Amino acid sequence: MDLYEHQARELFEEHGILVPKAEVTDSPRGARESARRLGGRVVVKAQVKTGGRGKAGGVKLAADPAAAELTARQILGMDIKGHTVHKVMLAQPVDIDSEFYVSYVLDRAAGGFLAIASAEGGMDIEEVAATRPEAVARIPVDPAEGVTTAKAAQIAEAAGLPPQTVDVLVRLWQVLTREDALLVEVNPLVRTAQGQILALDGKVTLDGNARFRQSRWGSQGVEHDDALEAAAAAKGLNYVKLDGEVGIIGNGAGLVMSTLDVVAGCGARPANFLDIGGGASAQVMADGLSVILSDPAVKSVFVNVFGGITACDAVADGIVQALDSVHLTKPLVVRLDGNNAVRGRAILDGRAHPLVQQATTMDGAARRAAALAHADTTATATISGS
Amino acid sequence: MAIYLTKESKVLVQGMTGAEGMKHTRRMLAAGTDVVGGVNPRKAGRSIDFDDRAIPVFGSVREGIEATGADVSVVFVPPAFAKAAVIEAADAGIGLAVVITEGIPVHDAVAFHAYARARGTRIIGPNCPGLITPGQSNAGIIPADITKPGRIGLVSKSGTLTYQLMYELRDIGFSTCVGIGGDPVIGTTHIDCLAAFQDDPDTDLIVLIGEIGGDAEERAAAYVRDHVTKPVVAYIAGFTAPEGKTMGHAGAIVSGSSGTAQAKKEALEAAGVGVGSTPTETAQLVLARLEERT
Numbered sequence: 001m002d003l004y005e006h007q008a009r010e011l012f013e014e015h016g017i018l019v020p021k022a023e024v025t026d027s028p029r030g031a032r033e034s035a036r037r038l039g040g041r042v043v044v045k046a047q048v049k050t051g052g053r054g055k056a057g058g059v060k061l062a063a064d065p066a067a068a069e070l071t072a073r074q075i076l077g078m079d080i081k082g083h084t085v086h087k088v089m090l091a092q093p094v095d096i097d098s099e100f101y102v103s104y105v106l107d108r109a110a111g112g113f114l115a116i117a118s119a120e121g122g123m124d125i126e127e128v129a130a131t132r133p134e135a136v137a138r139i140p141v142d143p144a145e146g147v148t149t150a151k152a153a154q155i156a157e158a159a160g161l162p163p164q165t166v167d168v169l170v171r172l173w174q175v176l177t178r179e180d181a182l183l184v185e186v187n188p189l190v191r192t193a194q195g196q197i198l199a200l201d202g203k204v205t206l207d208g209n210a211r212f213r214q215s216r217w218g219s220q221g222v223e224h225d226d227a228l229e230a231a232a233a234a235k236g237l238n239y240v241k242l243d244g245e246v247g248i249i250g251n252g253a254g255l256v257m258s259t260l261d262v263v264a265g266c267g268a269r270p271a272n273f274l275d276i277g278g279g280a281s282a283q284v285m286a287d288g289l290s291v292i293l294s295d296p297a298v299k300s301v302f303v304n305v306f307g308g309i310t311a312c313d314a315v316a317d318g319i320v321q322a323l324d325s326v327h328l329t330k331p332l333v334v335r336l337d338g339n340n341a342v343r344g345r346a347i348l349d350g351r352a353h354p355l356v357q358q359a360t361t362m363d364g365a366a367r368r369a370a371a372l373a374h375a376d377t378t379a380t381a382t383i384s385g386s
Numbered sequence: 387m388a389i390y391l392t393k394e395s396k397v398l399v400q401g402m403t404g405a406e407g408m409k410h411t412r413r414m415l416a417a418g419t420d421v422v423g424g425v426n427p428r429k430a431g432r433s434i435d436f437d438d439r440a441i442p443v444f445g446s447v448r449e450g451i452e453a454t455g456a457d458v459s460v461v462f463v464p465p466a467f468a469k470a471a472v473i474e475a476a477d478a479g480i481g482l483a484v485v486i487t488e489g490i491p492v493h494d495a496v497a498f499h500a501y502a503r504a505r506g507t508r509i510i511g512p513n514c515p516g517l518i519t520p521g522q523s524n525a526g527i528i529p530a531d532i533t534k535p536g537r538i539g540l541v542s543k544s545g546t547l548t549y550q551l552m553y554e555l556r557d558i559g560f561s562t563c564v565g566i567g568g569d570p571v572i573g574t575t576h577i578d579c580l581a582a583f584q585d586d587p588d589t590d591l592i593v594l595i596g597e598i599g600g601d602a603e604e605r606a607a608a609y610v611r612d613h614v615t616k617p618v619v620a621y622i623a624g625f626t627a628p629e630g631k632t633m634g635h636a637g638a639i640v641s642g643s644s645g646t647a648q649a650k651k652e653a654l655e656a657a658g659v660g661v662g663s664t665p666t667e668t669a670q671l672v673l674a675r676l677e678e679r680t
Binding site: 050106108109111142143177182207208209210212213238240242252253254255256257258260261262263264265269270273275309337339361363 | 413465489490491492493496497499500501527528529531542543544545548549553570595597598600621623626627628632633635636638647663664665667
């Protein structure tokens with residue numbers, strides 16, 4: 001779960017890292033008032049969870065409160081790489097002497113965290129790492145010891161950062177561990193003309209698995225840009241909205257990902273990712289179907305279940321029950337395979353729903369679902385009747 | 387012989403008395419697993435009846451090992467207690483801890499991973515279906531009845547794709563199938579399993595299942611190129627996954643240009659690994675490679 005810049009800024013501040021004074025608003029009027037409180041001259045920054053804001057025109061300097069209002073009016077509602085700007089942050093400008101880069105990232109291969117630091121901050125760190133790898137220090141952190149003052153001093157020295165950054169490096173590690181973050185990044189970390197070390201911009205990714213012990217996230221919540229994703233999340237479904245026309249339901253993350261690929265391989269585009277897990281109960285099936293059917297882009301639905309722990313006859317019972325509670329408006333292709341597949345298919349045949357058809361293989365079912373999505377409504381009726 | 391798990395393995399179940407633990411202990415016993423005990427300090431000294439067998443409950447992993455000689459632990463305890471459970475198992479000197487639990491915070495996984503490694507305990511998982519050596523033993527939640535013993539080794543990030551391939555190749559059969567889990571930090575990697583299967587005289591061919599996120603498959607490809615002489619066939623899921631969206635598994639996410647399915651496929655193919663475009667095509671590739679050998 002990625003945080004917005006203003007949320008990351010708040011976390012840094014709570015952990016004693018210096019940040020510029022700033023306020024957040026969702027209206028041009030609010031921007032004018034914030035700018036006035038902040039001393040007039042402000043930087044207006046679009047709050048979106050993607051990089052490249054500056055190049056897209058999402059970060060601008062405003063000379064006074066009236067200019068801040070005008071600038072906020074331009075930025076609010078702007079689309080940056082598919083993300084709509086709903087809020088802007090107004091921050092006091094900082095007189096920069098030098099810019100650095102620091103982060104703690106998860107090193108999946110090593111199974112631990114890595115400190116990455118460079119005296120060449122402010123720009124794309126991947127580019128610096130690619131062109132001048134010697135300018136970027138990468139130091140593994142022992143999870144049992146963490147970043148002590150001595151460790152921070154080692155990181156700062158390796159990267160050529162001034163000694164005043166040691167305290168920030170220690171506090172940033174506290175943000176990572178106490179907030180259950182998977183990534184904390186400050187870019188740029190700046191030294192001001194007055195000699196202060198300030199986190200000017202930051203990125204924090206929190207670990208969704210740690211929600212149970214990070215109670216305050218409850219109020220913050222996960223923000224879904226998409227209405228269908230929000231509806232699915234409210235029902236506890238593992239759903240991701242995609243751009244296509246074939247709705248997908250399957251059991252197991254890997255199998256569902258694979259189903260998307262196989263549908264795409266048949267020339268259609270998957271409309272979503274939806275993993276209903278091993279149990280595939282009638283209620284979950286009904287909830288999943290209703291979310292998918294409420295997506296106007298969906299032309300056909302592919303239910304792909306492998307009966308392992310839950311055998312296919314139980315899954316078929318679940319589908320039949322779901323069909324009683326959900327008004328099916330689009331053709332449904334079901335592929336049941338694995339334990340008790342024959343019995344499961346017989347149960348679905350017995351229900352004889354006119355919009356439901358079965359295929360015995362995943363590839364065959366994907367082809368059928370793709371063809372149905374491309375056919376018009378009369379053709380659909382003919383195929384499902386055959 | 388198989389890898390990591392044989393009929394000689396003596397299995398403890400941490401969290402046996404919970405709903406999932408009970409359900410899967412019954413299934414493991416039915417699959418022939420030598421389950422020698424459960425662990426729950428609040429129910430120590432009792433025993434739980436599973437059909438015709440009474441399985442004792444111990445107060446700690448250490449007591450369980452001392453009483454039974456257990457060398458494998460399967461962990462079903464909830465996410466909040468999983469770190470303590472794995473650390474307890476490592477402290478007691480268990481050889482293999484199979485962590486089924488889904489939803490463990492990454493910082494906990496990082497901590498117990500480092501702790502277990504320092505003590506010589508192998509971890510499989512977390513967030514995995516465990517492993518099965520068909521006809522001998524089943525440690526975890528893989529359905530035992532979808533395949534039979536044979537000479538294919540399988541290592542996979544995904545549970546249901548493992549089942550799908552086990553089922554498609556059920557007439558050939560498997561030496562051992564290892565579900566390593568879809569979390570960002572896992573104890574046993576594709577490479578660990580490749581190395582073990584390469585050394586296993588009962589394995590003729592290795593199936594590797596990967597998915598988007600991280601670069602484990604790319605590293606596995608380099609390992610195959612340099613160290614594996616047995617044929618390897620792979621399947622990668624997630625070609626259509628958009629950047630920045632987590633697809634079910636916590637680790638399944640494309641970040642920027644890294645972790646894409648295409649890059650993994652290309653790396654594997656460059657190492658001489660056949661990569662199927664669907665699970666069924668992958669199974670067909672396996673059959674073709676096996677025929678080439680005979």
